[in-house]
Amino acid sequence: MSEAIVFETVSPVIPVLDLDAALDRYRLLGFQAHAYGGADRYGFADRGGISLHLTEWAEHDPKRTAAAIYLYVSDADALHAEWSAVGLPGRLTPPVDTDYGLREFAYVDPEGTLHRVGSPIPE
Numbered sequence: 155m156s157e158a159i160v161f162e163t164v165s166p167v168i169p170v171l172d173l174d175a176a177l178d179r180y181r182l183l184g185f186q187a188h189a190y191g192g193a194d195r196y197g198f199a200d201r202g203g204i205s206l207h208l209t210e211w212a213e214h215d216p217k218r219t220a221a222a223i224y225l226y227v228s229d230a231d232a233l234h235a236e237w238s239a240v241g242l243p244g245r246l247t248p249p250v251d252t253d254y255g256l257r258e259f260a261y262v263d264p265e266g267t268l269h270r271v272g273s274p275i276p277e
Contacts, residue, residue, distance in 0.1 A: 165205045168221045170265045173197050173210040179263060180206070182240045216266025223269055230257045230273040237261060251275055 170176040173195045180187040180199035185206070190196040195210030204225060213219070227233050234249050244263040252258055256272035263269070 163203075163205070165207050166221065166223050167207040167209055168223070168265075168267055169211040169214040169219055170208050170267075171210070171212070171214050171216075172265075173208060176208050176210075176263075176265065179243065180208075182242055183237060214265070216264075220266030220268065223267070225269060225271045227271055227273050230259060230271050233271060234259045 168176075173189060177187040177189060177197050177199070183199075183201075185199040185201040185204075187199040188197060190198070197208040199206040199208060206223070211219075230249050234246070237246060242261065242263075244261060247260045249257050249259040252272075252275075255275055257275050258270060258272040261269040261271070
């Protein structure tokens with residue numbers, strides 16, 4: 155038997171209707187965002203060790219094909235304050251403590267993507 159395969163990272167691919175608007179939105183969220191240099195309508199949004207891929211998809215229907223991602227961060231309250239200050243389009247919920255030990259909030263963008271964000275509740 156060969157040595158165990160190690161999974162090192164993951165980059166979710168998020169469908170969007172308008173790549174340029176999505177890249178602008180991720181820049182508001184503090185990501186370094188840029189389009190793929192080729193003919194395909196594809197982009198990347200990076201922040202810290204997180205890399206999200208964005209694909210423009212004409213058949214994307216936010217009610218049927220929306221994505222959901224969970225971002226673990228060091229301080230959910232600080233990130234919520236940062237995101238609250240930039241006037242994001244979409245819906246941003248306030249942070250709450252969960253019974254599973256995380257401080258969480260959610261952001262749903264105009265494309266229907268749910269971004270759940272959490273950090274450990276300080277002891």
